[in-house]
Amino acid sequence: MATGGNAIRGTRVGAGPMGEQDHGYHADRTAVSYWDALGNETVRYFAANLPEEEIPEQIDSPQSGLPAGRDKDNPPALAKPEPYKTHLAYVKERRTDEEAVQLLDEALAAVRARRGQ
Known part of the structure; x- marks a missing residue:
């Protein structure tokens, strides 16, 4: 049996040409780095505008769960x-x-009045 390449193996029927240009429009974005106290860097992408x-x-660092900030040194x-x-x-705060004694006295007086004492 010859080992020839099968060009359509692993592709969908009706699929167009393979390549990045056919996967839609990519919006401009900005990469922002965050660092946690252990030195882990996490990059998040945001719209350029x-x-x-x-x-x-x-943000919360996905590696450690610690808070991560944009200042690497701090x-x-x-x-x-x-x-x-x-x-x-x-x-009590x-x-x-x-005030607590006064409120307690008022509450006790109200209970005693209801009970007829």
């Missing part, structure tokens, strides 16, 4: 996560101890 203020300063540090706060902790 996109205003500079719409290009994000930070990558952003990992933000310290805030501990979980209970409802009571948020209330809004109210002083004196």
